[in-house]
Structure formats: structure tokens, C-alpha cells
Amino acid sequence: xxxxxxxxxxxxxxxxxxxxxxxxxxxxxxxxxxxxxxxxxxxxxxxxxxxxxxxxxxxxxxxxxxxxxxxxxxxxxxxxxxxxxxxxxxxxxxxxxxxxxxxxxxxxxxxxxxxxxxxxxxxxxxxxxxxxxxxxxxxxxxxxxxxxxxxxxxxxxxxxxxxxxxxxxxxxxxxxxxxxxxxxxxxxxxxxxxxxxxxxxxxxxxxxxxxxxxxxxxxxxxxxxxxxxxxxxxxxxxxxxxxxxxxxxxxxxxxxxxxxxxxxxxxxxxxxxxxxxxxxxxxxxxxxxxxxxxxxxxxxxxxxxxxxxxxxxxxxxxxxxxxxxxxxxxxxxxxxxxxxxxxxxxxxxxxxxxxxxxxxxxxxxxxxxxxxxxxxxxxxxxxxxxxxxxxxxxxxxxxxxxxxxxxxxxxxxxxxxxxxxxxxxxxxxxxxxxxxxxxxxxxxxxxxxxxxxxxxxxxxxxxxxxxxxxxxxxxxxxxxxxxxxxxx
Amino acid sequence: xxxxxxxxxxxxxxxxxxxxxxxxxxxxxxxxxxxxxxxxxxxxxxxxxxxxxxxxxxxxxxxxxxxxxxxxxxxxxxxxxxxxxxxxxxxxxxxxxxxxxxxxxxxxxxxxxxxxxxxxxxxxxxxxxxxxxxxxxxxxxxxxxxxxxxxxxxxxxxxxxxxxxxxxxxxxxxxxxxxxxxxxxxxxxxxxxxxxxxxxxxxxxxxxxxxx
Numbered sequence: 001x002x003x004x005x006x007x008x009x010x011x012x013x014x015x016x017x018x019x020x021x022x023x024x025x026x027x028x029x030x031x032x033x034x035x036x037x038x039x040x041x042x043x044x045x046x047x048x049x050x051x052x053x054x055x056x057x058x059x060x061x062x063x064x065x066x067x068x069x070x071x072x073x074x075x076x077x078x079x080x081x082x083x084x085x086x087x088x089x090x091x092x093x094x095x096x097x098x099x100x101x102x103x104x105x106x107x108x109x110x111x112x113x114x115x116x117x118x119x120x121x122x123x124x125x126x127x128x129x130x131x132x133x134x135x136x137x138x139x140x141x142x143x144x145x146x147x148x149x150x151x152x153x154x155x156x157x158x159x160x161x162x163x164x165x166x167x168x169x170x171x172x173x174x175x176x177x178x179x180x181x182x183x184x185x186x187x188x189x190x191x192x193x194x195x196x197x198x199x200x201x202x203x204x205x206x207x208x209x210x211x212x213x214x215x216x217x218x219x220x221x222x223x224x225x226x227x228x229x230x231x232x233x234x235x236x237x238x239x240x241x242x243x244x245x246x247x248x249x250x251x252x253x254x255x256x257x258x259x260x261x262x263x264x265x266x267x268x269x270x271x272x273x274x275x276x277x278x279x280x281x282x283x284x285x286x287x288x289x290x291x292x293x294x295x296x297x298x299x300x301x302x303x304x305x306x307x308x309x310x311x312x313x314x315x316x317x318x319x320x321x322x323x324x325x326x327x328x329x330x331x332x333x334x335x336x337x338x339x340x341x342x343x344x345x346x347x348x349x350x351x352x353x354x355x356x357x358x359x360x361x362x363x364x365x366x367x368x369x370x371x372x373x374x375x376x377x378x379x380x381x382x383x384x385x386x387x388x389x390x391x392x393x394x395x396x397x398x399x400x401x402x403x404x405x406x407x408x409x410x411x412x413x414x415x416x417x418x419x420x421x422x423x424x425x426x427x428x429x430x431x432x433x434x435x436x437x438x439x440x441x442x443x444x445x446x447x448x449x450x451x452x453x454x455x456x457x458x459x460x461x462x463x464x465x466x467x468x469x470x471x472x473x474x475x476x477x478x479x480x481x482x483x484x485x486x487x488x
Numbered sequence: 489x490x491x492x493x494x495x496x497x498x499x500x501x502x503x504x505x506x507x508x509x510x511x512x513x514x515x516x517x518x519x520x521x522x523x524x525x526x527x528x529x530x531x532x533x534x535x536x537x538x539x540x541x542x543x544x545x546x547x548x549x550x551x552x553x554x555x556x557x558x559x560x561x562x563x564x565x566x567x568x569x570x571x572x573x574x575x576x577x578x579x580x581x582x583x584x585x586x587x588x589x590x591x592x593x594x595x596x597x598x599x600x601x602x603x604x605x606x607x608x609x610x611x612x613x614x615x616x617x618x619x620x621x622x623x624x625x626x627x628x629x630x631x632x633x634x635x636x637x638x639x640x641x642x643x644x645x646x647x648x649x650x651x652x653x654x655x656x657x658x659x660x661x662x663x664x665x666x667x668x669x670x671x672x673x674x675x676x677x678x679x680x681x682x683x684x685x686x687x688x689x690x691x692x693x694x695x696x697x698x699x700x
Contacts, residue, residue: 060626074581077688080637084630084684 013210020203027199031192043158046095046175047147050160053093053173054145058162060085061100061171065164075109082110090114090173098173101136101161108132109169127152128174135161136170152176216242223249231257271438279328279439286317286324293317337380337460339484344375344409344416351388352407355396364399366392369408377416378484383457387465390450391420391476397443398424398474414481415463415488421475432469462487530580535573538583542570542590549597556604558649559597562679565642566593569686585689589682596678600653603671609664617666617673621657624673628654631680638687650679 064070064085070078082100090096090112097113131150138146139161149158161172216238223235223246231253235246293314300307352366359366377384395405399422409418427435434440436455441448451465458465463480481488530538549555550563569590573583631650635643657672 063623063626073688074693076691076693077581077585080634080688080691081684084633084687087633088626088629 013214016206017210020206024196024199024203027192027196031196042177043149043156046156046158046177047149047160049093049096050158050173050175051145051147053090053096053098054160054162054171056093057086057089057098057100057173058164058171060089061169062165065166071168075105075107079109083112084110086110086112093173096173096175098171100164101132101170101172102168103136103140103170104168106133128157131157131159132161132172132174135159136172139163139170139172140167149177154178212240212242216240216245220245220249227253231260277439279324283321283324286320290314290317337383339378339380339461341376341378342381343373344377344418345371345373347377347379347381347385348388348407348409348418351385351392354385354389355392358393359396359405362396362399363402364396365402365404367404367406369406371409372411375409375411375416377480378482379461379480380457384461384480387454387457387478388418388420390454391478394450394476395420395422395424395474398422400424411482412479414483414486415479416482418478418480419475420478421473423473426471426474427467427469432467435467436465464488530583535583538587539570539573542566542573542587542594545591545594546570549594549601552597552601555597556600558653558675559600561642561645561649562593562597562600565646565682566590566597569593579693580695581693582689585685589685589689592678592682592685596653596675596682599671599675599678603656603660603668603675606665606668606671608667610666613666613670614664617661617669620670621654621661621673624654624657624677627677627680631683634680634683634687637690638683639690640683640686643683646679646683650676650683653679 061082064081070081073081086099090098091114095114097111099108099111101108127150131148131152135146135148138148140163143163145160145162147158147160149156151157156177157174158177159172159174161170163170219238220235220242223233226233227235227249234250234253237243238246293310297307297310297314300310348368348371352368392405392407399405403423405423406421407418409416411417431442436451437448438452439448440452455465458478458480461480462484463478466477466479468475468477479488546563546566549559549566552559555563569586572578573586573590578586628650631647635647640646653672653676657669657676660666660669660672
């Protein structure tokens with residue numbers, strides 16, 4: 001290719017249609033030129049030549065009549081004089097013959113014809129004579145010059161006639177136009193007509209194909225766009241190859257839906273397994289501790305030693321079990337939001353206050369960027385505070401001693417975006433995909449529910465929780481919609 | 489004032505060429521009305537009158553000094569035609585045509601002589617002269633055809649003189665000698681007309697029967 005082909009199907013189809021129309025136009029032009037240069041032009045030229053010759057012949061005839069003696073002569077002498085006029089006039093008009101028709105006598109006088117190799121042309125008779133006679137009859141009833149043409153053998157006869165001033169004669173001229181009915185030209189015209197017909201047929205076919213392709217491509221495009229949003233949508237049935245494509249796409253969609261369902265089922269099983277193992281792990285520790293305390297209590301009671309400490313320890317472990325079960329229930333229970341529009345900054349400040357103790361222990365400082373007073377969010381305040389606390393605790397854990405956690409907020413694309421960035425060593429690539437999974441944790445004492453719960457809360461608010469991580473640190477982005485009716 | 493004098497002279501000159509006995513064809517046609525060629529008009533007496541008239545005019549032309557090559561040719565041809573008219577086998581139609589042809593030749597001779605005398609320049613006649621020469625040109629072109637069908641031995645010379653006179657007329661026109669141009673052009677036309685009449689005379693057209 002010497003130039004870049006247009007990528008869009010519509011542009012390609014338009015170019016093909018334009019090229020086809022150009023072919024038809026060209027064929028039409030060729031036919032027009034062929035007809036124009038053969039029949040039309042030649043007949044027109046002959047007609048003009050006959051008119052000019054007829055006018056000139058009439059003028060000279062009238063001049064001769066003025067001399068007075070012509071009409072009193074015997075016919076033979078008249079014929080000779082008039083032939084002298086016709087010969088002289090018509091020799092300057094190539095291929096034109098003519099004479100003076102006398103309607104009363106039904107006779108032609110002064111006939112002159114151009115010289116030809118086969119000898120002198122005979123006076124008109126048969127169809128030529130009938131043609132001249134009919135034209136002369138028209139001329140007798142008209143004050144203007146009249147013209148006519150008719151096929152004759154392999155030629156066209158073109159003639160002009162005009163009545164003399166006195167009305168006793170009709171001056172006529174005639175020319176045979178050879179090319180128009182030439183058999184080769186006739187054959188050529190048939191070929192040209194076939195060319196035009198096939199061109200029109202071709203264009204019709206191309207337009208039909210173009211229309212079919214266009215509707216097919218548009219149908220598939222529409223179906224694919226719908227499928228992006230709604231995988232239950234199916235492309236309507238179509239005829240031909242596009243129907244097969246649509247069926248294939250529909251089959252793919254169905255298979256994908258089945259696969260996704262299978263994946264979801266496996267995810268659910270995997271998640272359940274994680275939860276079960278997490279719960280088992282969480283529950284086993286206090287149970288072991290309680291078992292040890294109860295065994296110790298039994299020995300002490302046997303020996304009569306007071307054992308209030310062991311009882312207190314066992315009760316704390318029971319409380320811990322209760323807390324684990326409560327958090328587990330909270331994670332599984334559908335959240336009930338009590339949303340109201342409120343300023344973001346107090347929520348951030350409250351969360352920071354709640355994590356002051358662990359931060360102080362690790363000497364981690366919080367740096368809060370200045371927030372706009374008008375930065376308001378439509379949220380359930382305590383739940384968002386819980387999310388922020390989780391994010392801050394993670395940031396403190398990730399930070400090195402005397403580290404810095406930056407907190408900022410801004411309005412962006414219909415949402416409020418809160419960024420929490422630490423200066424830790426980042427999150428490993430293999431950990432990153434599971435960071436929001438329930439009971440997944442890399443901390444020795446972590447429950448594995450913090451980020452999972454946080455993401456659940458944010459999702460319930462119509463927002464998103466995202467992260468960016470690098471060896472220089474990790475940033476969590478809490479994005480909350482400004483308008484609750486337009487979730488992110 | 490000068491052109492008035494010239495016009496009078498020209499009228500007198502033309503009048504001298506057509507004597508008052510009304511034997512010239514145009515006058516006869518006007519009188520007879522319907523059939524100018526009517527052979528019944530050429531009775532033996534009128535034929536004799538016609539021959540005498542032509543002989544008289546011929547004598548006048550021949551006596552002109554320094555006739556020039558065209559006039560010598562025309563006078564010779566006129567003499568031959570008069571002789572043919574006298575032959576007994578010439579019927580009335582042929583006599584009529586030959587009379588007209590001879591008359592045309594002698595009038596052409598007269599025009600040539602007048603043209604030689606007239607060399608004045610007259611711008612006023614330019615347009616008329618142009619139209620007249622246009623008509624003459626067409627007659628000159630016809631001469632070739634009539635020469636071909638006339639069967640005359642001197643046909644080529646007729647055509648040659650016709651063309652030559654027309655060329656002289658064109659030269660006079662270019663020199664603004666419009667009266668001279670008209671006369672020379674008329675002479676060329678008259679020779680062509682003579683050829684036409686001679687050609688018609690060659691046709692075998694029997695005289696209509698005389699109804700008594």
C-alpha cells in the first residue's frame with residue numbers, strides 16, 4: 001500500500017461505493033460520448049449542413065426567378081438552368097444533394113448530387129423519394145424551413161426543405177449520414193449498453209453488500225457494546241455470516257457466564273475455607289489458653305490454692321472469643337448505613353485521635369494537608385471513621401520508627417478522594433492481589449479482617465478503595481461519591 | 489452634379505445598346521406575358537427582323553476601335569451563333585435561345601467597351617457594386633457547368649473569359665472604380681447567361697404544334 005488504508009469499515013465501504021459510482025459515471029460518459037459522436041453529432045451536423053445548403057439554394061433560385069424567363073421555358077430547359085444553380089450551390093456543401101420539387105407536377109427539377117466514384121447519383125426514387133415528398137408536403141404548409149431524418153439502409157437520411165416565395169416550388173436538400181447505422185457502431189453501442197447495464201448491476205450489488213455488511217457490523221458492534229455492560233444480553237439473530245458471528249459471540253458470552261459462575265462458586269468456597277481456617281485459628285488460641293488455665297485451676301483447686309487469676313484469665317479468653325464471633329458476624333451481616341452530609345475534616349481528625357496511642361509508641365507522626373472547609377461527604381460517619389482507623393493502623397504498622405504518614409483529601413471527578421500514604425517498604429507483588437481478602441494477613445497479631453471490612457464499608461457507600469505501592473511506600477485512596485445516586 | 493452627368497451618359501449608352509424596335513428578349517417577354525420562349529412568336533418575318541437587329545448591333549460592336557482579346561472572342565462567337573440561327577434545321581426554340589445568347593454576347597462586348605472608357609472613382613456605389621459582384625460571381629461559377637453541357641468547342645474559352653472578366657471586375661472594385669466593376673461583372677454574367685442559352689439550345693426540344 002502506498003497510502004494508509006482507512007481503518008473504519010464505514011470509510012472503506014464509502015470508498016468502495018464512491019469508486020463504483022465513479023465507474024458508472026465513467027461508463028455513462030463513454031456511452032454519452034459514443035452516442036454524441038456518432039448518431040447525435042453527425043445527424044446534427046448533417047441537419048445544419050442541409051439547412052445552410054437549402055437556404056443558399058433558395059436564395060439563388062429566387063434570384064434566378066427574378067430574371068423572369070425561367071418559368072416560361074420548357075421543362076427540359078428549366079431543368080438545365082436549375083441544375084446549373086444546384087450544381088454550383090451544392091458543390092460547396094459536402095455530400096449534400098438537392099433540387100427543386102414542383103408539387104403540382106410531382107416532379108423534381110434541377111437535381112444535383114455530389115460526384116461519387118460509382119458515377120452520377122440517380123434521381124431520388126423509392127424510400128428517398130417518399131421521404132423528400134413527405135418533407136416537401138410539410139414545407140408547403142410552413143413558412144419556415146423544415147427538417148427531418150430517417151434510417152435508410154445502413155445510413156441515416158437527413159433533409160431540409162423550404163417553400164419558395166411564390167409557393168410554386170419546394171427547395172430541398174438531403175444528406176446521407178453514414179456512421180450512425182454502421183453495423184460495427186451498432187454492435188459497439190450494444191457493448192456499451194451492456195457495459196452500462198453491468199455497471200449499474202454491479203453498483204446495485206455493491207450497494208446491497210455494503211448495506212448488508214454495514215447493518216451486520218453495526219448489529220454486532222451494538223451487541224458487543226451492550227455485552228460490556230450486561231453480559232446477559234444476546235445479539236439478535238441475523239442472516240448470513242454475521243448471523244454465525246452473532247451466534248458465536250452469544251455462545252462465548254454464555255460460556256463466559258458459566259465460567260464466571262463457576263469461578264464465583266470456587267471463590268465462595270475458597271473464601272469460606274479461609275474464613276473457616278481463620279475462625280478455627282482465631283478460636284483455637286483462646287480455647288488452648290482456656291484449656292491451660294482450666295487445667296491449672298483444677299490443680300490449684302485440688303491443692304486448695306486460691307485460683308482467682310486463672311478464672312479471670314479464662315473469662316478474658318471467653319471475652320476474646322465473643323469479640324471474634326461478634327466481628328465475624330459484623331463482617332457477614334448486611335450493613336445498615338445512616339448517611340448524612342457532613343464535613344470530612346472532623347472525621348479524619350477523629351480517626352487520627354483514635355490511633356494516637358499506637359502512633360506514639362512507634363513515634364510515627366501524622367501530617368494532614370490542609371483541606372477545604374467545603375469538602376463534605378454523604379456518609380455514615382462512624383463507619384468511615386472505622387475505615388480511616390484501619391488505614392491509619394496499617395500505615396503505622398508499615399512505617400519505620402519515627403516515620404511519617406501523610407493524609408490529604410481533594411475533590412476529583414465527582415468524588416472526594418482521601419489519600420493515606422506511608423513511607424514503608426511497600427507491599428510485595430504476591431501479597432497485593434490478596435490484600436483485601438478476609439482473614440488474609442501478614443501481621444503476627446492481625447485478624448485479616450481490617451481491609452476486607454473497610455472495602456465492604458466503602459463499597460456500601462458506592463465508593464472505591466484502591467492502593468498504589470512501591471518500595472518507597474504505599475498509598476491507599478479512599479474515594480467516596482459526592483452524589484449518593486451516582487456511585488463510582 | 490458630376491454623378492448626375494455620369495448617370496445620364498450611362499443611360500444614353502445603355503439606350504443605344506437596346507434599339508427601340510423592342511426586339512430585345514426582356515421587352516418581348518413583357519409584352520407576350522405567359523410564355524417568353526413561345527416558338528410561335530418567331531414567325532419567319534420576325535426571325536428576319538431579329539437577325540437584322542443582331543447583325544446591326546454586331547456591326548456596331550465590330551467597328552469599335554481596339555476591341556481587345558475578350559471582345560474579339562465575343563464577336564467571333566456572336567458571328568458563329570448568327571450563322572447557326574440562319575441554318576434551316578434550327579427550330580424556333582433553338583432560334584430563340586441562340587438569339588438570346590448572341591444578344592448576351594453583344595451586350596457583354598458593349599459593357600466591356602464602356603468599362604474601358606469608365607475609370608472614375610466613386611465611393612457612393614461601393615455597397616451596390618459589392619452585392620452586384622456577388623451575384624456575378626455565382627453566375628461565373630455556373631458557367632463551368634453550362635459549358636460542360638453546351639457541347640461548344642470553345643466552351644473552355646467562354647469559361648476562361650468569364651473568369652477573366654470577373655477578376656478584372658474585382659480589381660476595379662479594389663481600385664474603387666465601382667462603375668467599371670459593375671460593367672465588367674455584368675459582362676462576365678452575360679457570357680455565363682449566353683452559355684446557359686447555348687446549352688439550352690443544344691437540347692432536343694421539339695416546337696409545339698401550331699394551332700391554326
